Amino acid sequence: MKKKVVVVGNGMVGYKFCEKLVSKGGNEQFDIIVFGEEPRPAYDRVHLSAYFGEKTIAELTMAPLEWYSENQIQLYLSDPVTNIDRKKKIINTHQGISLNYDYLILATGSAPFVPPIPGVEKDGVFVYRTIEDLDMMKSHAAKSKIGAVIGGGLLGLEAAKALLDLGITDAHVIEFAPRLMPKQIDQAGSDILKSKLNALGIKIHCNKNTQEISGEDSIEKMVFADGETLKVDMLVISAGIKPRDELAKIAGLEVGSRGGILVNNKLQTSDESIFAIGECALHEHMIYGLVAPGYEMADIVASELMGNATKEFTGFDMSTKLKLIGVDVASFGNAFAEEPDCQTIIYENKTKGVYKRINISNDNKYLLGGILVGDAEQYNMLLQTVNNKLPIPADAEDLILGSRGGESGGESGVMSLPDEALICSCEAITKGQICHEVIENGNDTVDALKKSTKACTGCGGCTPMVKDLIQGILKSQGKVVRNVLCEHFDHTRQELLSLVKIKNLKTYDDVLEDLGHGDGCEICKPAVASILASLWNENVLEKGRLTAQDSNDRFLANIQRGGTYSVVPRIPGGEITPEKLIAIGEVAQKYGLYTKITGGQRIDMFGAHVGDLPAIWEELIAAGFESGQAYGKSLRTVKSCVGTTWCRFGVQDAVSFAIEVENRYKGLRSPHKLKSAVSGCIRECAEAQSKDFGIIATEKGWNLYVCGNGGSKPRHAELLATDVSSEMCLKLIDRFLMFYIKTAEPLQRTAPWLDKMEGGLAYLKSVVIDDSLGLNAQFEADMDALVDSYKCEWKEAVETPEIRKRFVHFVNAPEEKDPTVKFEPLREQIKAEDWNAVLK
Amino acid sequence: MIHLYELFHAMMKPMKNMNNTETITTWILACKVEDIPENGGACVLLDGEQIAIYNFKKRGEWYATQNLCPHKQQMALSRGMIGSTGEEPKVACPFHKKTFSLKTGACLSGDDYEIKTYEVKVENNQVFVAL
Numbered sequence: 001m002k003k004k005v006v007v008v009g010n011g012m013v014g015y016k017f018c019e020k021l022v023s024k025g026g027n028e029q030f031d032i033i034v035f036g037e038e039p040r041p042a043y044d045r046v047h048l049s050a051y052f053g054e055k056t057i058a059e060l061t062m063a064p065l066e067w068y069s070e071n072q073i074q075l076y077l078s079d080p081v082t083n084i085d086r087k088k089k090i091i092n093t094h095q096g097i098s099l100n101y102d103y104l105i106l107a108t109g110s111a112p113f114v115p116p117i118p119g120v121e122k123d124g125v126f127v128y129r130t131i132e133d134l135d136m137m138k139s140h141a142a143k144s145k146i147g148a149v150i151g152g153g154l155l156g157l158e159a160a161k162a163l164l165d166l167g168i169t170d171a172h173v174i175e176f177a178p179r180l181m182p183k184q185i186d187q188a189g190s191d192i193l194k195s196k197l198n199a200l201g202i203k204i205h206c207n208k209n210t211q212e213i214s215g216e217d218s219i220e221k222m223v224f225a226d227g228e229t230l231k232v233d234m235l236v237i238s239a240g241i242k243p244r245d246e247l248a249k250i251a252g253l254e255v256g257s258r259g260g261i262l263v264n265n266k267l268q269t270s271d272e273s274i275f276a277i278g279e280c281a282l283h284e285h286m287i288y289g290l291v292a293p294g295y296e297m298a299d300i301v302a303s304e305l306m307g308n309a310t311k312e313f314t315g316f317d318m319s320t321k322l323k324l325i326g327v328d329v330a331s332f333g334n335a336f337a338e339e340p341d342c343q344t345i346i347y348e349n350k351t352k353g354v355y356k357r358i359n360i361s362n363d364n365k366y367l368l369g370g371i372l373v374g375d376a377e378q379y380n381m382l383l384q385t386v387n388n389k390l391p392i393p394a395d396a397e398d399l400i401l402g403s404r405g406g407e408s409g410g411e412s413g414v415m416s417l418p419d420e421a422l423i424c425s426c427e428a429i430t431k432g433q434i435c436h437e438v439i440e441n442g443n444d445t446v447d448a449l450k451k452s453t454k455a456c457t458g459c460g461g462c463t464p465m466v467k468d469l470i471q472g473i474l475k476s477q478g479k480v481v482r483n484v485l486c487e488h489f490d491h492t493r494q495e496l497l498s499l500v501k502i503k504n505l506k507t508y509d510d511v512l513e514d515l516g517h518g519d520g521c522e523i524c525k526p527a528v529a530s531i532l533a534s535l536w537n538e539n540v541l542e543k544g545r546l547t548a549q550d551s552n553d554r555f556l557a558n559i560q561r562g563g564t565y566s567v568v569p570r571i572p573g574g575e576i577t578p579e580k581l582i583a584i585g586e587v588a589q590k591y592g593l594y595t596k597i598t599g600g601q602r603i604d605m606f607g608a609h610v611g612d613l614p615a616i617w618e619e620l621i622a623a624g625f626e627s628g629q630a631y632g633k634s635l636r637t638v639k640s641c642v643g644t645t646w647c648r649f650g651v652q653d654a655v656s657f658a659i660e661v662e663n664r665y666k667g668l669r670s671p672h673k674l675k676s677a678v679s680g681c682i683r684e685c686a687e688a689q690s691k692d693f694g695i696i697a698t699e700k701g702w703n704l705y706v707c708g709n710g711g712s713k714p715r716h717a718e719l720l721a722t723d724v725s726s727e728m729c730l731k732l733i734d735r736f737l738m739f740y741i742k743t744a745e746p747l748q749r750t751a752p753w754l755d756k757m758e759g760g761l762a763y764l765k766s767v768v769i770d771d772s773l774g775l776n777a778q779f780e781a782d783m784d785a786l787v788d789s790y791k792c793e794w795k796e797a798v799e800t801p802e803i804r805k806r807f808v809h810f811v812n813a814p815e816e817k818d819p820t821v822k823f824e825p826l827r828e829q830i831k832a833e834d835w836n837a838v839l840k
Numbered sequence: 841m842i843h844l845y846e847l848f849h850a851m852m853k854p855m856k857n858m859n860n861t862e863t864i865t866t867w868i869l870a871c872k873v874e875d876i877p878e879n880g881g882a883c884v885l886l887d888g889e890q891i892a893i894y895n896f897k898k899r900g901e902w903y904a905t906q907n908l909c910p911h912k913q914q915m916a917l918s919r920g921m922i923g924s925t926g927e928e929p930k931v932a933c934p935f936h937k938k939t940f941s942l943k944t945g946a947c948l949s950g951d952d953y954e955i956k957t958y959e960v961k962v963e964n965n966q967v968f969v970a971l
Contacts, residue, residue, distance in 0.1 A: 056912075064952075447950045487925070509879070509898070519898045520879075521923030522932035522939070547880025551919055551934030554880075559934050563915050809915075810885040811875035818890075820915050835912045 002031045003102040005305065006091055008081045008247065010036030012045055013278030013294035014107035015062045020302035022071045029306070030103075032073045035093055037080040038130060041065055046291055046459060049158050051134050052165035056836045084251035086271055103273055103305055106248060106261060107298075110241035110279040110289070115150075119213030124234045128159040137236065141166035144233030148172040148222060150210055151238035152180040154322065159236045160202050161325045172203045172230060174222070176239075179206055184320060184331035188348060189373040192355040196327045196374060199353075205230075241289055243280045256282040265312035267301050275301045288316055291458065292425045299428065317387065317425070321372075321379040321461050326712060327353075328376035333369025333386035334359060342368050345397050349374075356400040358382070360392065367392050367399065380465045381414070388421050414465055415472040423465055426458025434466060438473045445470070483745065486523040489516040493671070493746050497531045506536060508548035526550035527746040530633055533669035534741050537789040539796050540669075541803045552631035555807065556794055557613055562821050562832035566606040567593070567616055569625035570666060573640045573658035573678070574601025583623035591616055594829045600637030600675065602628060607830055609817045611808050617794045626666070627794040633747070634669040635676070638662035639687065643680025643697065652697030654680035657726060661695070664730065667790045670737065671744040671753075675709070678702075689717045692750040693733055698722070702729045706736055706764070707754040715751040718761050721769065731780060735768040738779035867961065867968040870904075876967065881931065883907045883918035884969075891969055892918035893960060894942060896929055903942035904958040904969045909933040911953060 005021070007014050018032060026032065036042070043060040051060060058064075068075040079095045090100045112127035114120055124144070126137050141147070147168035149159045152175030163171045173180075179190035180197075194204045209225035213235065222230045243260040254262040254270040260282025267275045267283075277297035279289055288294060293316035303309045319332035337359040338344065347356040354374035361368055367385045372378070378400060385392060385399070392399060414423075419432030433453060437443040443452045446466055450456050456463045483492050491499065496515065505511045511528050512520050525548040533540055540549055541556070552558050557565035569584065584603050588595045591612050593605040608616055617627075630636060638661045641647065643654030658678040668674070677686040678695045688694025694705040700723040708717025721732055744753045757763055766772040768779075797803045808814040823830040870884045870893060881894040890907035907915050912935055920931045922942065929942040939948045940955050947953040959970035 450950050488923075512898075519896070519922075519924035519929065521925065521930070522921040522937055525921050525923065544878055547877050547921065550921070551916075554919065559916070559919070561912075561914075806877060806882075809883060810890075811882045812871045812884040812886075816885065818915050820890075835914070 002029065004100065005030045005032050005103045005105065006081075006099060006101040007032065007034040007105045007107060008091070009107035009109055009244075009278075009280075010034050010038070010042045010075065010077070011107060011109045011278065012042055012062060012291055013109070013298055014105070015042035016295045017105055017107060017277060017298035017302060018068075018071075018073055019063070020299045021305065022073070024302055024306045024308075026302060026306055027072050032071075033099060033101075034068070034073060034075045035079050035081050035091075035097075036075065036077045038132075039078045040131065041068070041075065041077065043131065045129070048128075048131075048134065049162040049165060051131065051836075052138070052162055057131065081247060084247065084274075086251055086274070089273065101273070103275070105301060106269070106274065106276040106280055107278050108244035108247060108276075108280045110243050110287075112237060113240040113242045114237050115210075115239055117210050117213055119215070119219070120237065122213055122215055122219045123217050124215075124219035124232075125213060126234065126236045128155065128162065128236050128238050134162070137162065137234070138166060140234050141168060144168060146170040146172070146230075146232045147234045147236070148174055148230060148232045149236045149238055150174045151240065152177070152204065152206065153183065153238070153240065154181060154320075154324075155241075156236075156238040157181070157197075157324045159238045160197075163234075163236065164201065164325070168234070169201065170203075171201065172205060172232070173197070174208045174210060174224075174230075175204070175206045176209055177206065180204065181329065181331075184335065185329065185371050185373060186336065186357065188346070189329075189355045189357065189371045192348070192350070192353055192373045193324075193327060193329060195350070196353045197325065200325055200327075202325070241279060241287070243282065243287055245280055248276065248280075256285070260287050263313075265314060266304055266309070267297050267313055275304075277301055283313060284315060286315070288318075290316075290318065290320065292316065293318075295426055295458070296428060319369075319383050319386075321376050321383075322459075328372065328374060328379075330372040330376040330379040331370075332379065332383045333367070335369045335371050337368050343396075345400070347397070347400055358396065358400055360396045364394075364396065365391065367396075370400075372400075380462065384414075384417050384421050388418055390416065414468045415476070423469065424453075424455040424458065424462045426462075427454045429453050429455040431469065434469055435473055438470055439477070444474060485527055485746065486521055488512065488518045488520050488524050489528075491515065493527060493531070494743055496528070497535070497742055500528075500531055501535055506532065506538065507543045507545055508532070509544055520548070522550075523746075526553070526633075529553065530669050530671065530746070533634075534786075537667070537669075537786050539791070539793055539803075541793070541797060541806070542800075546803075546806065550633075555610060555613065556627065556631055556797060557608065557610075558631045560606055560832060561835055562607075562823075563610075563818060564606070564821055564832065565608045565610060565613060566604050566630070567608050567613070567620075568598065568602055568604050568628040568630035569620050570628040570662070571602040571637075572662040572666070573638055573655050575640075575655055575659060580623060580625070583620070583625075587616055587619050587623075590619075592830065594826070594831060598630075598637075601639050602637060604630070607823060607832070609809070609821065611814065611817060613807050614798045614804050618798050621792070621795050621798065626792040629667060632669060633672050634667060635662070635665040635674045637675060638665075639675075639677035639691075641678075641680050641685035643678075647680055649683060650680035650697070651699055652680055652702065654678045654686065654697060657695065657702070658686075660726070661730070661733070664787055665733075665737070667793070668737065668786060670741050672747050672749045674737070674750075690714065691717060693717070693736065695729060701725050704729055704732055707750040707761075709749055709751050713751075718754070720761075720765065732768055734783040735776050735779040736764075738782050739764075739767055739775075865959070865970045868971055870960075870967045870969045873962060873965050873967060880922060881918040881920065883915070886969060887971060889971075890915055890918075891958060892931070893967060893969065894918075894922050894931065896922060896942070899924075899929065901929065902960040902962055902967065903929065904960045905931065905940065905942065905945060906956040908955075909935060909938065910947075910955060911936060911938050911951070917955070 042062040079093045081091050081093050083092050092098050147163040149156045152173050160173050179187050211225050212223040245255045245261050248261040261276040263276050263281045269276050278294035321330035342359040345358050358370035359368040417431050421431045443449050508528050529548040588605045593607050598604045638658045640654045640658030644650040674692045676693050677688040677691045679686040679688045680697045690708045690710050694717050696703045704721045705717035706720045708715050809818045822833040876882045876895040878897040881892050892905050892907040894903045907918050919934050922931045930939045932939045945955040945957040961968050
């Protein structure tokens with residue numbers, strides 16, 4: 001008869017134990033029975049806040065129920081184990097199951113620690129751990145405006161992000177300690193993090209001791225020890241964790257005085273048939289509240305049961321890197337080492353919100369640890385440098401600042417790591433294992449490696465390193481690693497653009513036939529379609545180019561949740577007549593569309609069925625509108641402020657110039673979208689310095705800024721030219737845009753394009769101002785040709801039956817709309833049905 | 841407007857399977873060849889089901905799958921770009937570019953999803969799908 005392994009707890013670590021045991025063949029040797037307290041199988045708690053955003057429960061689930069049955073694991077949900085009879089080796093559960101075991105694995109996890117503050121029991125006070133907690137928060141948030149979190153640690157900040165995702169506009173974080181994330185970062189790092197979070201709308205209160213939570217039944221305000229108060233509608237308590245050791249206590253197992261089930265290096269408790277893993281285990285006075293050490297414990301116990309234990313648990317590197325509400329925070333090795341035990345190098349840039357600290361051994365040979373806030377790109381390499389005791393450069397600051405000037409010495413980066421270097425710490429995958437997979441098994445893509453090794457499937461933090469590693473290995477094998485488009489083209493985008501031009505190719509099929517091989521794919525098709533449009537400016541839907549367009553370009557509209565489209569007519573410079581406003585209103589009313597003002601000073605109409613698009617556009621065109629190309633990698637908008645026409649501060653006519661600029665470059669297709677703005681004076685109300693090209697009026701003319709963007713990595717544009725005339729300004733933009741179009745990578749915006757350009761801004765200036773390449777006349781002529789050949793593609797689409805007929809949902813029932821499209825009411829308008837709700 | 845080709849069960853074609861016993865495949869007329877753009881897809885409504893049909897002209901092949909992308913339950917696959925990975929023909933969902941094999945329906949971008957695929961044949965400029 002098979003021996004029985006009973007697992008108590010079905011969280012991430014409990015699940016991982018099952019996975020590890022199964023992968024070692026344990027389901028043939030043992031009967032595996034799992035009891036979980038929650039009503040659903042284990043899910044990814046690390047990314048819990050994604051539940052309010054992009055991810056569904058199904059996506060967060062570690063493995064579906066079928067996985068357990070396929071692997072002969074009996075899983076009981078909503079059924080916690082209530083006691084253990086260690087003499088008879090029997091467990092009893094809440095629902096009355098009695099079961100004997102040979103080995104018992106306690107993976108009971110932890111519970112949020114709730115400090116004994118008067119009033120914690122009130123409505124509107126939550127903890128943040130399970131999907132049920134999130135559901136309760138969600139329904140309360142609907143009627144809340146102000147929210148607070150007690151706890152400025154890692155989980156507390158995650159909870160603050162969840163508040164923002166729930167639509168709480170006024171969010172506060174209350175931390176008892178003098179700084180945020182006290183376990184990971186120092187005061188200076190916390191100050192930078194604090195200012196970044198403040199900018200994102202989260203107010204941080206450190207050194208604050210909450211004394212009382214007051215309110216009738218529901219929370220109304222928080223009272224602090226310093227006498228201050230804060231009005232709040234909801235509160236999340238995230239002040240730390242306490243290990244779930246109550247079952248172990250009842251069973252008489254040894255527990256720590258401050259909680260946690262005592263384990264040895266084999267993760268055995270004081271009873272040798274009972275193991276404890278994850279957040280409930282207390283090893284050498286440490287509770288490990290991260291998932292990676294929990295996975296390591298799961299692996300060790302699984303090996304132990306299979307009788308082939310090769311390693312013991314001897315502590316775990318608590319280095320972490322995470323993105324908190326869009327801000328990188330990392331801490332590695334001995335982050336807090338101080339002089340005289342080491343030498344500390346600090347780089348701080350308050351304007352950019354970047355803080356970096358590294359601690360170097362006194363003999364200048366090794367990196368001991370450090371802290372990164374605001375920019376953690378170097379984290380992986382720095383961590384490897386610590387863990388593998390790699391030699392560091394003579395100028396240790398190069399580690400965080402990059403080598404500046406001079407020759408960069410020798411091979412650096414991921415290829416210089418030893419084979420045993422741990423690349424993926426969640427799944428314990430070494431560099432050697434990845435090399436083996438790439439070289440011996442040909443798994444040379446991240447997707448393939450995910451499948452064969454599970455690397456990158458946990459926190460995902462190692463993905464950039466795995467990519468570098470693949471590139472490095474292929475390179476060392478003598479395989480050419482060029483930035484080619486995809487498997488169907490052995491050319492870079494830049495080469496392809498030149499070749500398409502020289503060979504005068506006009507359709508995707510011709511380009512594939514002549515310059516590529518195979519059938520094409522979703523990477524090369526839009527890239528080639530964009531090149532064709534940038535070169536020839538012919539209608540994107542003609543001559544078989546239709547199916548080479550990315551989905552939005554194919555229907556000249558933006559696909560939105562539910563499969564309907566949004567429609568954005570061009571409103572140059574944001575200037576619009578009352579008549580045109582009425583026309584938009586009438587169209588939106590007639591077709592039942594949700595309307596909203598966009599960030600680019602125009603009006604977006606959502607919820608249009610694909611079959612209605614031509615009729616909608618026919619009416620918009622009749623009212624004098626043109627396509628806004630909001631769907632394309634092309635010029636979007638040129639924002640403006642009113643300038644001298646109305647504003648008492650204005651020094652130039654910003655609106656007129658914005659309209660001229662927008663009309664010149666409208667319809668221009670490029671490697672990525674292009675945004676612009678014109679401000680009438682130095683006050684910069686049009687936010688031109690956050691644009692791909694931005695123009696700011698001066699007393700004498702215009703200042704031109706280039707290569708800025710908003711988005712997830714905001715960048716200020718850099719000054720290219722000062723006090724230029726309108727005519728010169730347009731010439732410079734012509735040259736700049738053509739140079740960008742001809743040399744950028746696919747889907748590379750102007751800011752990263754400039755970053756990668758050797759010589760940077762100085763080189764860009766030498767090309768477009770000093771004409772160092774002698775190409776400016778050509779750039780201007782090319783741009784003139786594109787401007788002259790502009791046609792409104794929607795006008796062509798509605799007037800050309802061949803194009804128009806493709807705008808249907810069912811080709812065999814063109815009058816019928818997609819019956820699965822559903823809307824919900826929202827503030828007197830509509831919204832798409834929540835697709836996460838659909839999945840539930 | 842009445843459109844010209846109503847759905848009907850066009851013909852019953854006997855096929856032989858491995859055991860040499862006859863099974864019946866029902867071919868349903870879906871649309872005309874020109875309804876599906878070359879090297880792309882379009883959606884048809886057959887027996888109340890949304891089916892995406894693809895004219896993979898580059899390979900001289902036709903494919904059909906469910907129109908629903910299992911990732912976010914969106915009726916969108918027919919609007920996706922088609923192409924290949926190695927020899928495997930595939931379609932990429934317009935929403936998040938999850939890719940699926942047109943032959944087997946397996947998800948090729950690393951998730952556990954699977955979509956239904958159907959046999960397609962073209963006769964006399966008409967496209968039939970086996971349901």
